[in-house]
Amino acid sequence: MFSTKSSTCVNSRGRPRRAYPDRATAEDGAHYALVAYGHRMVPYRCDMCGLWHLCPADRHTPGHFCWACSKQAYHSSNAAELRANILRKEKGIQLRVYECPYGEGWHLTKS
Secondary structure, eight states: OOOEEEEEEEOTTSOEEEEBSSHHHHHHHHHHHHHHHOOOEEEEEOTTTSSEEEEEGGGOOOEEEETTTTEEEESSHHHHHHHHHHHHHHHOOOOEEEEOTTSSOEEEEOO
8 A cells, every 4th residue: 555645735633644646545545444443534636736635434525626716615515514513513613504606516604
C-alpha cells in the first residue's frame, strides 16, 4: 500500500493528511484501517491536491467546489444537513442549508 503525507492538505489537528495516488490504493488503505483498527473509512478525491484521502464513513459528505459561488457545494440537501450537524457538534457553528442559485447543489451559510 503506497501513501505519503500531503504537503497541502491537513486534518482537523493540523497534521498532513495521508494521500494516496489513486482510488484503488486509497481503497486498500480503507480496508487496512477497517481490519487493523475497526475504523470504517471512505476514499475521496481531494479538490485541493488532486490526490485521494480517507474520511470516516460517518463524516463523509461528498461535495465539490462550486466555481459560480466560490463555496463548497454538496450533492444533496441531506449531505449538506449532515455536514451542518457535524460542524454544529464540533465547533458550535449554526449553519443553514440552501440550494445553489446556479444549480450546482447545496451550500451552507451562517445567516
